[in-house]
Amino acid sequence: MQADGGIGAALEAVLMVVDEPVSAAELAATLEVPQPEVEHALAALAAEYAAQGRGFELRAVAGGWRFYSRPEFADIVSKYVLEGQTAxxxxxxxxxxxxxxxxxxxxxxxxxxxxxxxxxxxxxxxxxxxxxxxxxxxxxxxxxxxxxxxxxxxxxxxxxxxxxxxxxxxxxxxxxxxxxxxxx
Structure with a gap:
């Protein structure tokens, strides 16, 4: 794995497909990079998303990391999911x-x-x-x-x-x- 910005992009790619929080240790093993580099990249991504005001955020919960919709969009997401039932x-x-x-x-x-x-x-x-x-x-x-x-x-x-x-x-x-x- 590249030691530069490639770690962030690789983390995004993996985190896009997970359905439950994934630990930094597991991500580090998957990317074959040291865990401290992964932890630093995860924190940087979470801060970047927050600063940009994205509709999603990267959160550390339940011993792992995962993308979530931002709380202020809960009503919109809920409406979409429920209406999506008829799609x-x-x-x-x-x-x-x-x-x-x-x-x-x-x-x-x-x-x-x-x-x-x-x-x-x-x-x-x-x-x-x-x-x-x-x-x-x-x-x-x-x-x-x-x-x-x-x-x-x-x-x-x-x-x-x-x-x-x-x-x-x-x-x-x-x-x-x-x-x-x-x-x-």
Whole structure:
């Protein structure tokens, strides 16, 4: 890692994808730089954001660092999140939701294998929107299993997952899905 401003940019890149506070020690290990340099860069970034009056801030909480919306924008953010519940789903979200609906209960890793991409953020979005929920843990791997919710069924106008339209046996790639299924 570069010893100059590259540390700040690298920290921003990592902190943009975390969903819980990350310790300076963990960030230092990830960036392969000494922890005091990371701590200095984090403090400098937090001060820079505060001085610029950005809509977000970098906070040290719960033993780690994470981006948060500034408190004075809480009403706006809350309004956006709640109104976002009615926003249309992206193609990625629709594909992920379809896999979960037809394969439930299913682990996130299986959904990712079927789709061929990381689905972590999409799954969070679907959980936030109340379309999928935790269905317990896989007894073998301990992974969280996901299933559709009653809200999902209500939005589709069906009574249960068994009422979902049947997938055609002639879909391209169906053999590949079975092979992927057997791998888990």
């Amino acid at each position: 249309r789903l992206t193609q990625a979200a629709l594909e992920t939701l379809a896999v979960i609906a037809y394969r439930q209960p299913v682990a996130r890793s299986r959904v990712a294998a079927i789709r061929g991409v990381n689905v972590d953020s999409v799954v969070k979005t679907l959980v936030t929107r109340g379309l999928i929920e935790d269905a317990g843990n896989d007894p073998e791997s301990g992974a969280i299993l996901y299933q559709t919710t009653s809200y999902f069924l209500e939005r589709l106008g069906i009574g249960s997952a068994e009422d979902l339209p049947r997938l055609s046996p002639h879909l391209p790639g169906l053999d590949e899905l079975e092979a992927i299924d057997g791998a888990y």
